[in-house]
Amino acid sequence: MITVKNLEKHYGGVPVLRDLSFSIEEGEIFGIVGNSGAGKSTLLRCFNGLERYQGGSVTVMGKEVAALNEAGLKALRRDIGMIFQNFGLMGRKNVFENVAFPLRIWETPPQSFREFLARLQFWRAPSKEVTDRVMEFLELMGLADKHFERVQSLSGGQKQRVGIARALALYPKILLCDEATSALDPNTTMDILSLLQSINSRLKLTMVVVTHQMEVVKRICHRLLLLDKGIAQCLGKTEELFISSTECLKKFMEDDYTLIATGTNIRLMFMSPREISQDAVITTMARDLDISFSIVGGKLERYLDDVLGFLIINVPDEHLDVVFCYMKEKNLHWEVLGNGRDNVGRPR
Ligand SMILES: Nc1ncnc2c1ncn2[C@@H]1O[C@H](COP(=O)(O)OP(=O)(O)O)[C@@H](O)[C@H]1O
Ligand SMILES: [Mg+2]
Known part of the structure; x- marks a missing residue:
């Protein structure tokens, strides 16, 4: 699904990702774990073309990201949903509008800038297709009764559910999660992780889970990559890495x-x-x-x-x-x- 080969990335001469090679299989939950500043978010942003890289290659669904033109990147990003630590929602809009947003924009791509602006007018009634799709995902997230509530009045866990519904609304093939549970309390974290796990198995969605929390990878990731200062420290099946008590995991847990x-x-x-x-x-x-x-x-x-x-x-x-x-x-x-x-x- 995603193949990374000898990836090199630097900011103004300072290396951030060094000679990374690994691949992420279709349908798996792949964890990228490491301390703050390890390069996890940067790596994730290389997958959807939000970051450029200076060496090596990143292919997503068979396409080299660096070689994509504007239209190619747009199509790629449509296939990749993303959720974040601070949810990235429009706080003053209601739940429905937040989830409908990508659909209103991308259902059929706007033909002109004027049309793009018109789509942003939330007073315009959504089409039946948009309404149905939004309600389908809100139900899946257990939020169907909250669709008229403003996002800012929701709890952290509910906000992240809205974030997930929005990320899934365009039926992506890959879901990138950047510290998606880091702002949540332990119980809510477990709820959201179970939800992600059930989405992975029900929708056969490939997931990349970036986190500094070992709890998270242990709980849901099939395989993991441990990054330290942009260097891969270990890579393998989560359970095997734990049971063989790999040296690098020990260091990380210290x-x-x-x-x-x-x-x-x-x-x-x-x-x-x-x-x-x-x-x-x-x-x-x-x-x-x-x-x-x-x-x-x-x-x-x-x-x-x-x-x-x-x-x-x-x-x-x-x-x-x-x-x-x-x-x-x-x-x-x-x-x-x-x-x-x-x-x-x-x-x-
Ligand atoms: N836009 C940027 N310009 C310069 N340096 C950056 C930029 N973004 C991140 N970095 C640096 O790259 C390194 C990795 O950052 P990041 O990928 O955010 O790490 P993580 O997500 O693992 O905490 C850090 O040292 C950070 O300071
Ligand atoms: Mg980060």
Whole structure:
């Protein structure tokens, strides 16, 4: 559906995307994940021709994007719907008009600028086709009873549903989602993700989901690409990347913690499902050894039935040897942080 080969993009000599190669298959939900500034939005905008690129190639549905003329780009963008973090809606228009907007403009392309302006006159009654199509999608989004409400009076989740309905109104073949859930609370995020998932399977729509939230890719993406400073760090099936506890995913899931200056800071890693009952490790170790630890920080996330991530504990020096023995015996994965000792985590 989308093939990227040796893609290079820079802004005024500063590289933003470097030698990217991957392809996105028809009907899949493909995740692009990475920290802020990694180049995710720029990459997405190369797909619909909103950005130019300096090297390599991007083909979408068999066409090289850089080679398209004005008309070709217009046709391409018609086939690609997009939703955004801040929804990109007309706040003072009602729900119906927001979803009808692309239809009014593109149902049959306006023949002149005057006609284009005339189509923008919202007081003009929409055709039956437009009305039917808008109502079809509002129903799919569970918003049919809200069509006369102004968008600005809706909740964040409802606004994003309007955004999705509008993006789907022209029956696109690809849906690009740029941080579409980043402005939503966790429950609403899950609702919107389920909705996207059901659209993907019902409409067989190819989706590209850009996000900095690992939660999002884990929940819905079939495959993922991790970007860091414009460079592909890993690419593969979501589940396989998690289960093989890929090094680059570990790094991405880490945050910076202020380590305790005394004693020894140890990071315990819980990166492959079903290996141990992670919740209990720290308490069991403390009880078995009769030592108390400080917890410096950590990041644990639920993946399927397991908890994955890491915890950093601080161990007083006098207890270090017995803690190392214990961790070895229990087959834990760990590494020592920031005090100059060798890393002694079990090699995998
Ligand atoms: N129009 C632009 N002009 C110059 N630099 C830009 C422009 N847009 C983005 N950048 C830079 O490109 C890099 C990638 O940005 P972006 O694609 O928005 O990252 P992400 O979406 O992953 O947060 C950043 O360093 C950003 O500052
Ligand atoms: Mg972005």
